[in-house]
Amino acid sequence: MASTADNKTGLAGVAEAAKQAPGRGLPPVHLWHPAHCGEIDIVIRRDGVWMHEGSPIVRAELVRLFSTVLRKDDDGYVLVTPGEKLSITVEDLPFRAVTVTRRGEALVFTTDVGDEAEAGPDHPIVVETDPETGEPSPSVRVRADLWARIARPVFYELVEMADVEEGRLMVRSNGEAFALGPLGAGVE
Known part of the structure; x- marks a missing residue:
């Protein structure tokens, strides 16, 4: 794991790189292949809360900024810039789908x-069954290999929209x- 000083430099570097593309969409993280620099003490909890060094990141703008440089590589989740690649911990999936709307023929999360x-x-x-509880565990792909866990109320909305076909919703x-x-x- 990188030292605390390196983490702060890394965190500042990630934030600065993410700021480079405001209003231009997402940064091209798929084109960036820097050397792996270590880990940074960021955890995306199962409930979607982003933590840094054990404390929630309370500024929504900062969470959004970091989310734009998030990528899933073969070795796990990383925050990546043109010059740095730092591993983070994701307890479930990195995002939560908190709304769904119908736009014409599309469901938009x-x-x-x-x-x-x-x-x-x-x-x-994708709806998998949780092996421990037997409950449905729904998700939707957001971009690349980054997925969102569909929140329970949103899943209930989908169930309400569903048709029954051959015994399945x-x-x-x-x-x-x-x-x-x-x-x-x-x-049901």
Whole structure:
């Protein structure tokens, strides 16, 4: 793990790099391949709260900024800039889908950091069953290999929108059908 001084430099460096593209969309993190610099004490908790050195990051703008330079590599989640790559901890998925709206033929999810994902071929909805509880564990791809856990109230909205097809609850978006689960499996 990098020293505390390195972490502060790394954190400041990540924040500065993320600021380079305001209003121009997301930074091109897929093009950046710096050497791995170590770890930084940032944890994205299961409930979506971003923590730094054990304390919540309370400034939503800062969380949004860091989320724009987040990437999932083969070795885990990293914050990446043109000059640095720092590992972070993600307890579940990095984002939470906190709203869903229907726009024409599309279901559009908004995440807790302000990203939008229009469900379809590039942004599938996946519902797995939690092995411990048997409860549905829904998610939607936001970008690259970054996914959002669909919040329970949003999942209930999807269930309300669903049609029953061959004993399964299904929603459609952008010409794709997504199974929410079989009837009688906690999604009725």
